[in-house]
Amino acid sequence: MSNLEIARLLRAVAAGYQIKHEKAPNSRFRIIAYQRAADAVEHLTSEAKNLWEEGNLDEVVGIGKTIADHLDELFKTGKVKHFEELLDGLPPAMFELMRVPGIGAKRAYKLSKELGITKAHGAVKKLASAAKHGKIRNLEGMGEQSELQILQTVAQVKSKSTRFLLPFAQSIADDVIAYMKRNPNVEKIDPLGSLRRQVATVGDVDISVASDHPEEVIAHFVAYPKKTKLIEAGPHSAAILVPGGLHVDLMVQPSKAYGALLQHFTGSKDHNVALRTLMLKKGLSLSEYGIQKIDKPGTELFDDEVKFYRRLGMDWIPPEIREDRGEIQAAIAHKLPHLVELSDIKGDLHLHSNFLKETSHDSGRDSMEKMVEIAETLGYEYVAFTEHNPKREESESKILDELKRKKEEVDHLNSSRESLHEKRVIKVFNSLEVDIRPSGELALPERAFETLDFAVAAVHSSFRGLRADQTKRILAAIEHPKVKILAHPTGRLLTGREGIDADWEKIFESCLKNKVILEINSWPARLDLPDQLVHDAVKAGLKLAVSTDSHATEQMELMRFGVSVARRGWAEASDIINTLGYTEVRSLLMSP
């Protein structure tokens, strides 16, 4: 059973409690507990079943003894008696109906009962049809408005789950913000929510503006030239649709209260809940308007976020780590990490030029020379060319000839640029991205490794496979003395493919022992290692490399998103090898 399926089951149980046992003592909190447990399982970086096998399930925050016992039964027998009893008599359709925005457990149950919709299959369609025929308005607690709302929202069920890749959302936000800044009434402007926290995928773009003239700001916003549709415009907020189907929401607040607004809508939800729970014990109630002492009326306002956090007795917390993973305690203790920044980056160790033609996967578009020029404009000290390994059908001698030719070209590049420029000399590493075959064997003849400064190893096939096998596969590959970087380690694609299932703890151990560096791949659909695993890796003392995996010069700009992932994983500059100068990196990558 996948994490998603387990999460769905736990949410169904929460709904079951809501319908059947709402009046029981503590029921409210039990419902929340099941919802939290569902969230926790859904966001796990390893399969819940594997954690269970290792006996680590109850270490997950949000899963206590009771739910762990239920899951134990689930993994052993395939079902949970208690859950089955609880869900008995509830129409399966209600869980489908709950996917419609605005319909929760109560309404879903009521609708499926009263309209006689019981089967899960086609439930939403039947609901839409009932609404169309005017059957909703007569139900108790519902009216014409409810019916109208259902008609409008059933269409959103499909699109509800679509999230956008971070760079796409970021580019839209950057453009809107640049446009908004042209209006003199905009004093401050920031992205909010998951975009400000730089989460790998973003649901919609929220933007806040500090201004004492909200009407003018809203008017300017709704006149955004690339807008495809106006969704709503009120006195303090508005929403538009932009090409690609992304919602952009804008909120305006006076500048004297801007700090609390920014803090609240940046989230994450978990961070805010943890922060508020903690502060409540100190007699402070927090909201998007400011801070209130419990025993006194009146709200204290904050024009910026730094003051807001300081008032709570802690350091300002960078948005990227506001996920309730220990940042609040660290901020109180003044022990927050000094997160790595884009300006710390001194080189890109994963670039594909067009030099090799017959490679196992897509080759780059641009010449080495051209990519080096761009690296120079980015202020780098070094780059590594890591084309895919030559196709395996080629003869060994041909492969060797090709790689020797490439080595000569890199040598030439290094020497010719030294004579051309006196000040900045970009150093070029001669590398290769080598496939890790399902067996763990590297897809390059042993003798060919000798031509390389170092090798980057990566999985590009057979993503589905048993955890034990995948773990063994990676372990075998990173033991090769030339392999210094493990690229896009999980192989996930945010647009669809799950990463491989592997024992990362074991792999991290081996990386530490073999001095293998983990890549944070900045490619928009990868962002791999995922932030949570970066956090684990940093804690374990591993070194990482933030790389773009560029196949064309313009992609070299994507570095900022890899840096965001590193920041979300609490990485400091000292955790990232490509913040080091050339000499140090060289000795790390080229030592035997």
Place this chain on the structure above:
DNA sequence: GCCGTTTTCGGCCCGACTGTTTTCAGTCG
């Protein structure tokens, strides 16, 4: 049902919006 640098018992974030309501329930972020 979960959780603990003031608790293993006694708490559990905060507010907005919507609609159907004579004072509040349900849902959402």
